[in-house]
Amino acid sequence: MSSRGFGIDESRIWSDLMGLAEITDPARPYTRRSFTPLFQAGRDWLRGRFAEAGLAVRLDPAANLFGRLAGTDPTLPTILLGSHTDSVPSGGRFDGPAGVIAALEVVRTLQDDGRRLRHPVEVVDCLAEEPSDYGLSCVGSRAMAGLLTSEMLDYKGPGGERLGDAIDRVGGDTTRLAEAKRSDVAAFLELHIEQGVVLERSRTDIGIVTGIVGIVRLEIVFEGEAAHAGTMPMAMRRDAGVAAARLVTFVSERARALADAGRGYVVATTGVVELAPNAINVVPQSARIVVDARAENGAVLDAFVAEIEAASLRIADETNTVRERCAVLSRATPAACDPALRALLAEGAAARGLTSLSLPSGAGHDAAFLSRIAPAAMVFVPCREGRSHAPDEWAEPGAIAAGTVAMLEAVLRFDARPPKD
Structure with missing residues (x-):
């Protein structure tokens, strides 16, 4: 034609x-x-x-x-x-x-x-x-x-x-x-x-x-304990900000590893990070992050989200904080x-x-x-x-x-x- x-x-x-x-x-x-x-x-x-x-x-x-x-x-x-x-x-x-x-x-x-x-x-x-x-x-x-x-x-x-x-x-x-x-x-x-x-x-x-891609937006909240930034020894801190930072790093590194391993198109972004009381001389009492995870393969995306959830519990334990919340805000399948x-x-x-x-x-x-x-x-x-x-x-x-x-x-x-x- x-x-x-x-x-x-x-x-x-x-x-x-x-x-x-x-x-x-x-x-x-x-x-x-x-x-x-x-x-x-x-x-x-x-x-x-x-x-x-x-x-x-x-x-x-x-x-x-x-x-x-x-x-x-x-x-x-x-x-x-x-x-x-x-x-x-x-x-x-x-x-x-x-x-x-x-x-x-x-x-x-x-x-x-x-x-x-x-x-x-x-x-x-x-x-x-x-x-x-x-x-x-x-x-x-x-x-x-x-x-x-x-x-x-x-x-x-x-x-x-x-x-x-x-x-x-x-x-x-x-x-x-x-x-x-x-x-x-x-x-x-x-x-x-x-x-x-x-x-x-x-x-x-x-x-x-x-x-x-499928898109999952995941909200995670860590709770620790506020303390003076100068007087609380490092070994005794319950720093929710550190917990959030470790999870942000995990999300980025794991997404890259999945993509490099040939698991298809995989990306992840932590575009929201909120600390409280958000003061320069106070150990953060709480931290809230929102992760945007995307993948072309639905099974890969579901497994990745499960890994993020498990990592948040592990990191909370390692930082002596509590994972107060881990919730899926929205989910769109590939x-x-x-x-x-x-x-x-x-x-x-x-x-x-x-x-x-x-x-x-x-x-x-x-x-x-x-x-x-x-x-x-x-x-x-x-x-x-x-x-x-x-x-x-x-x-x-x-x-x-x-x-x-x-x-x-x-x-x-x-x-x-x-x-x-």
């Missing part, structure tokens, strides 16, 4: 990305937090782009925004494309929006060429993919997978507002949340900047994601990308003269939840120096266009496949 006539409009993609980026807090570019007036303004802008492309626009009960292009066969399930438009504080212009605008460009290109697919195609802006002020990420895609629970809806945000009330405030209807679960999706494709350096350093056009969709992406890229390689995703994405309800795959495009979640996040126009071309080619190939018996 030759598709050389299908031309992506690179300038149109870029214009839309820069236009959406202008909808930001000028004091903190590029910030468009979910559930805020700026997020709503971005959504209003996107609705206009969907409508201009001739798409039927709607919000589902979980406040996911869709633009739908009908297919020629009403009996066929939907090809779903997209990502998210919310950001982290002082984030970038590409993390999320590049995937939404690329998806929109796929359907605009089909429209420009007068080509109608057999399958309907929907472009989705998933609600609140980034960690929200309500303590939850991937809110919209969880709902589409049927995994947004009533307990989650009761999570509280700023001022005590419930997450469920916030969803309703931005256009959802949580009394009908069950209707947000999708059973009509044939495939989901998501384009995203890599947020790493593999593609840039290898000078590869696109990455085809093998799988999305998600493998669909081999058939990955093959279509590789074939489509090669047909357009694009180079590709396979690589895992060390970050979480909406595709991880949508893979629970349909075959899912991701296209990565290079970003400068791997920078992301920062104002200087950058991807070249040609890189995003290349990823969009690969996604379009995969959609065409998927639509042309003979029906399964």
Whole structure:
């Protein structure tokens, strides 16, 4: 199948990305937090782009925004494309929006060429993919997978507002949340900047994601005894800070050992360390750390978390402290990308003269939840120096266009496949 006539409009993609980026807090570019007036303004802008492309626009009960292009066969399930438009504080212009605008460009290109697919195609802006002020990420895609629970809806945000009330405030209807679960999706494709350096350093056009890591966030609290920093002998101390430091070191060294031993992609970060009373001349009485552990293999991740839990008990004993708490704050299981969709992406890229390689995703994405309800795959495009979640996040126009071309080619190939018996 030759598709050389299908031309992506690179300038149109870029214009839309820069236009959406202008909808930001000028004091903190590029910030468009979910559930805020700026997020709503971005959504209003996107609705206009969907409508201009001739798409039927709607919000589902979980406040996911869709633009739908009908297919020629009403009996066929939907090809779903997209990502998210919310950001982290002082984030970038590409993390999320590049995937939404690329998806929109796929359907605009089909429209420009007068080509109608057999399958309907929907472009989705998933609600609140980034960690929200309500303590939850991937809110919209969880709902589409049927995994947004009533307990989650009761999570509280700023001022005590419930997450469920916030969803309703931005256009959802949580009394009908069950209707947000999708059973009509044939495939989901998501384009995203890599947020790493593999593609840039290898000078590869696109990455085809093998799988999305599982993520476990673990909170550990050590209790010791406060004492004067000058008068308490070292041998008699019950220093909770030392216990925390030893566990931080263990987490880092063990993650590296697992990766070096060929156990797949494994990383771990202790991004929260809190000491009390947090005074320069007082032995810490308590210490709280939060560990973010990630692995591509679920069994490896579970074993690693068990090792951290065991190490925390051992370290508490060695430092004469007490491990007061060890709790899993959140857990997301690894998600493998669909081999058939990955093959279509590789074939489509090669047909357009694009180079590709396979690589895992060390970050979480909406595709991880949508893979629970349909075959899912991701296209990565290079970003400068791997920078992301920062104002200087950058991807070249040609890189995003290349990823969009690969996604379009995969959609065409998927639509042309003979029906399964």
